[in-house]
Amino acid sequence: MAVVSDNVRFDVRGGLGRVTLDRPRALNALDHPMVLAITEQLDRWRDDSAVRAVLIDGAGERGLCAGGDIRSIYEDARASGSASLAFWADEYRLNALIARYPKPYVAWMDGIVMGGGVGVSAHGSHRIVTERSRVAMPEVGIGFAPDVGGTYLLSRAPGQLGTHMALTGTAVSGADAIHCGLADHFVPSSRFPDLLDALTTGTPSEAIAAVADTPPPSRLASDQGWIDHCYAADSVEEILANLHDGGEAAVATAKEMEGKSPTALKVTLRALRTALALPLETVLAQEYRTSHRALRSADLVEGIRAQIIDKDRSPRWTPASLTEVTDDLVDTYFTTLGTAEWTAGSR
Template identity: 65%
Template sequence: MSVEPPKEDETVRVRREGRDGRVGRLTLNRPRALNALTHAMVSRVDAALTAWERDPSLRTVVIDGAGDRGLCAGGDIRAIYEDARTGGATSPAFWRDEYRLNARIARYPKPYVALMDGIVMGGGVGVSAHGDVRIVTERSRVAMPETGIGLVPDVGGTYLLARSPGELGTHLALTGAVVGAGDALLCGLADHCVPSGQLPALVAELASTDVPVAVRRHATAPPDGELAADREWIDACYAADSVEEIVDRLFASGHQKAKQTAETILTRSPTALKATLAAVRRARRAGTLEEVLTAEYRASCAALRTPDLVEGIRAQVIDKDRTPRWSPAELGQVTAADVDHFSAVPPGGDLRWDPEP
């Protein structure tokens, strides 16, 4: 029997649990779409957080995803694709509210516990990795894959990656590489690893136990990661000043994994790669998350007006031929003006922060 997709007001399940309703539960509920975020979902999460912030009886917020595949695979890319094809009228409003939600999560005054089980990518990182209690599992697959569709990492992703050890964040930003629990912890994208089978027990304990105590009771050592062993060549190669030089260093390093990484980078949008490197370096100098989100908003709006966004989504999500035809096609053809375009104030104005998140 076919299963009907959830109605719009059911795409985020909002409820109270535990003694006196002390735990607020948010479950992203589009499992057939890997819980991809729509504008309505962002608004529903934000409304719940607003109400709970003012409620003294609520002690803790927990966010997770419906189904067994992941928390959230990102924003609704198909909707962005259709919007970009027809002039890009609606995506800026979605991003404005999404990025303000990311900032609200980072500043939330109550424990915000994110269960980053399974796939957590793009917008999924935005609703989880800015929380103060970020839990991965042996099934976690975390990534910021935007350069593969002609975008710059957003939702505060460049802020997080710019603060990863050494050049690990630059590596993840340019390649869009997927990492497991161990590497997510190493890169500062998560705080604790809890076996997926213990998550229900952990959530149940939060109804009667302080968050740090409950997490310590269930946390365990994560599966081994891969990035720590690669730090030498990653830090040396990605310290270069341009994407071209990074690629050259990777090819010349003598490491097979570095060579494969260079080949991966060369499949990404050349324009997005150069704009992403500039964004990560700029985020390192930024003082606040809001400052970085403003820069990311500019970059996302700029991407709407470039051919690579539509082409990247077409190749990866719509036709799934995995052979995007980037324009320009080569790194050397991307000009400084092309990159500057991604830091210009959008036609509709900058992301605003009043009232404060």
């Protein structure tokens, strides 16, 4: 029986299979039926000779996708439920499918692209940003760690730029995303109709070349000197000390980090350092463990409450300080499993 979702549209024209996330009032946030419907459609198109390439984009003017359905996760965590575990398992399988997709997968990363939005775009073969792109993995701000293969992608960014993005949750520009290896091409947002037409008549590489422009300078590239120096340390405490000893930008970054969940910061740093030596599927399995453990933590509920529900921006983290986050506590995020081990192939 086909999976049905009112929040995603599919279309085929000129050999192009188009996936449009269609939940603009929620900034196209992903829910479980959307993930299942996209997976099913990609599986169908994989063996369809009438489809040469796939494009994913988002409805509305604000962006591709702001992430997962955070309010649903909040309610599930408060109720000690398991719906989020099922959602993440299928979402991570979709991320792996995109990364290994045998046909060109073009991601239109216009506007806001965060969390789960990165997962359905940055694993693709042709990733396009615009002058409006704001790309981020902001999970530490809600007591969570980057997932959807985010630790895999960020661990492979030049120098320590991925560590900086993960530990601050900073949203970067399209040019920065290209520099960090999260995107490949820069196309002005006004050229999207031209790109669509070109994709129906030529290969993705030819279509993108016809509309691509030179990206503006990357701010992260200019800041990489102090970022690499400060974030090369092996602990969050050392990184913060380095930042406080740096210049004005580094000190401001330290203050930003200090507002994040102490536990999430330490879990994220370990996940990044570990992910660098692992294949994507193994990293996704590791992220499933950290996500499962976070679902049972006080910080995830509190972080979502402060940022999304009450919007007071004053989370009360537990533990409240980095010194209270022991190695044993961090270990539980990497050893606790859900009801079943995550695998890329099982569904």
